[in-house]
Amino acid sequence: MKDLYRLVRSKINTGSVSELGWVFAGQSATVVLSFVIIKILSGMGPKNYGVYALVVTIAVFIGLSFYGPVAQGYLRFYYHYLEKSTARTFTSLIFRILFVSSAVLLALTFILASVKSFFNMPEPVIFFLFAGIYIITSKVSEFFNSVLNLIRKRKENSILQGMEKSFIIIFLLLLLIMKALVLTNVFAALASVTFMFAAVKIIVFNKFLPREEKRGAGFVKPAQSEMKVRLFQYASPFFIWGFGAWLQLNGEKWIINGLLSTYDVGIYAVMMALVNALVIVPNNIISDFATPIIFQQYSDMENKEKMDSGNHYIRLNMLIIFLLTISSTAITYFWGRQLVILISNKNYTVYWYLLPLLSFGTGMFLTGQAQTVLGMALNQPKKYLVPKVLIGVLAIALNFLLIKYAGINGAAYTVLLIGVIYFFYIALINKRIKRELST
DSSP states (O other): HHHHHHHHHHHHHHTTHHHHHHHHHHHHHHHHHHHHHHHHHHGGOOHHHHHHHHHHHHHHHHHIHHHHHHHHHHHHHHHHHHHHOHHHHHHHHHHHHHHHHHHHHHHHHHHHTTGGGTTTOOOHHHHHHHHHHHHHHHHHHHHHHHHHHHTTTTHHHHHHHHHHHHHHHHHHHHHHHHOOOOOOHHHHHHHHHHHHHHHHHHHHHHHOOOOOOOHHHHHHHHHHHHHHHHHHHHEEEEEHHHHHHHHHHHHHHHHHHSSHHHOOOOOOOOHHHHHHHEEEEEEHHHHHHHHHHHHHHTSHHHHHHHHHHHHHHHHHHHHHHHHHHHHHHHHHHHHHHHHHHHSOGGGGGGGGGGGHHHHHHHHHHHHHHHHHHHHHHHTGGGHHHHHHHHHHHHHHHHHHHHHHHHTTTHHHHHHHHHHHHHHHHHHHHHHHHHHHHHO
């Protein structure tokens, strides 16, 4: 603990607390503004809010299975290429990957919207178009949230995130005033705002990238070929990992929709939005701050002193997230029902008593997730591939079984069981990794 104290104290002296302050202020504002958005959207009723929640799960799937892995690769190797004065060359490769993938996803959106009539779906074609555009642009926007934190532009990132949420609220309030708060209009508003801010973040990020001397195609093409191989070798496990994570984190909403109703999905989604604010968002603040620092410490695998410092950060990160888990569980135990009413209305309080289970289970999962930074920093993300897939499959099996026999209660039981199992599973893998390093 003394080593951790000295580590934190040293960061205070280097001004990192100011950076963390901006992250905390920005994310706190984002949480409050997100609650306002939920409050407005919950007025559509649990059934329509359930449809909205299901669309969001598709956005999460795209993020976890593609944009997230690309972001992980960029975060891991940015400082490596910065030291080689090729960070901008690496970034141009990432831009091209984002552009091509977004264009492909947009084309798929148009195709699915055009054939939706064959599947007897009640929503109009324009709904699918706006929902698809929102899914793509929101993930691109979130990608640049991560990379702006990477280059330590936390102030600019916090301001942009707050502005993005504020514009969404303004658009939704206009729809509410005009009595036009329906799903198609909601996704049109969301798509417009996320598209605008994705573009702004790209411009801001590009502005702060370090300048490099101009190099010809004879250098750039071979360099980017090497970068592409390194990027996808590192990120490839995350594509499968992301699918497993989505099954574990979002699959239950589709099972609830199939076994129960969209109405129940809406109620469950509001509760998970509260868990997101109390557990996941603070975890993201901590991770966004700590992960680039940890990766920077592991940028030179020959420097044992820096690697030991990075290991201290990992331990500190885990400790903070576990304490966050305990405090969030206590808050939801004593004030869960009041908080659900605060962010929505009484129609969503039917299952409020499940909030402590959801909070603790989610927190334990994230504490386990915090341990995986060790393997990622050591360029060994494949070590976590098997547990990620197994946990995802187990989550689906448990959700199907327990929701079928216990309703929404079964989803909470699954979150709790999966969180505890995942924590101990990753701890066991990290123990093996450390043993290999010491030999």
